[in-house]
Every structure is written in structure tokens, then in C-alpha cells.
Amino acid sequence: MRLILTALIMIIGIFDCMLGIGFLILPMETARSFGLAAAHNGGLSTMRADMTAFFLVAGITMIWGAWKRSGTVLLVPAALFLIALFGRLVSLFADGPYDGFLMPMVIEAITVAIVLMAARMLPHRLPQGG
Structure with a gap:
């Protein structure tokens, strides 16, 4: 399971x-x-x-956290996507739904779930050297 989650995070990070x-x-x-x-x-x-900043920071930290097997590093993209999901929820209640509003929320929620599951399975330490 850990290998599958790590591979998924690597793919999402590259994307x-x-x-x-x-x-x-x-x-x-x-x-x-x-x-x-x-x-x-x-x-x-x-x-x-x-x-650019949002997606590169999220992607690089996913790739780095998966590569170095560091659950601590994976908390960064989890926080980014969780805040984005929260912003969408606020917008949904403040502005109302729009055509296709659900898809980005589902993608963000799935990303948060995958990253947090992997972060929980991987050691919580900062990567050391090369």
C-alpha cells in the first residue's frame, strides 16, 4: 500500500x-x-x-516527500490543497454553485486524502542530504 501511495503522489506531483x-x-x-x-x-x-507558485510548491514537495519517503514534507501539499478546498467551500456558500463546481473540489479532496494517508504511513522526519 505504501508503494502504491508513493507512486500516486509522485504522479500527482509531476502533474x-x-x-x-x-x-x-x-x-x-x-x-x-x-x-x-x-x-x-x-x-x-x-x-x-x-x-505557478501553488502548483510548483505542491508538486515539488509531493515529489520530494515521495522520493525521500518523508511524511513531514508531504504535510506541505496537504495543507495547500486543504486550504484550496476550504476556499472552494467558502465560495460555494458565499457565491453559490456554478457549472462544474464539484469536480475541482473532488480532485482537491482526493489529493488531500492520498497525501495525508501517505504522510501517515511514511516516517516523520526531514530528508537528510542528497
Whole structure:
């Protein structure tokens, strides 16, 4: 089970890194798949900075935590996706549902569950050296 969870986290981490790079290099195209659009260069800059940061930090820490078998490192992406899920819940109650609102929430909830299960199974220590 630990091997399967580690492999899943590695795959999700690679996918998240690809999303982060997509937001850095092609923010408008990547943003469309998220239902986002920039009104001007400030919005484009925010998407390029914040979405890249979110997905690269999540992806890199998933890959690093899986590679080094460190449950402690996996708490970072778990927190990121849990906060994102919480934000979606707040938006659901404050703004109401929209077409397709459930899919991102399901993906975030599954990601949190997988990462937390793996974090619980793996040792809680910071990785040492190369």
C-alpha cells in the first residue's frame, strides 16, 4: 500500500509541476482550463506568479516527500490543497454553485486524502542530504 501511495503522489506531483510550468509559460491557455481569464497585465502577472507558485510548491514537495519517503514534507501539499478546498467551500456558500463546481473540489479532496494517508504511513522526519 505504501508503494502504491508513493507512486500516486509522485504522479500527482509531476502533474502539478506541469500545471505550474504551464501557468508560468502559457498562463492564458492554462488558465482557461480553470475557468480563469486575466482582465489586464496585472491579472496575467498574478496568475503567472500565484498559480505557478501553488502548483510548483505542491508538486515539488509531493515529489520530494515521495522520493525521500518523508511524511513531514508531504504535510506541505496537504495543507495547500486543504486550504484550496476550504476556499472552494467558502465560495460555494458565499457565491453559490456554478457549472462544474464539484469536480475541482473532488480532485482537491482526493489529493488531500492520498497525501495525508501517505504522510501517515511514511516516517516523520526531514530528508537528510542528497
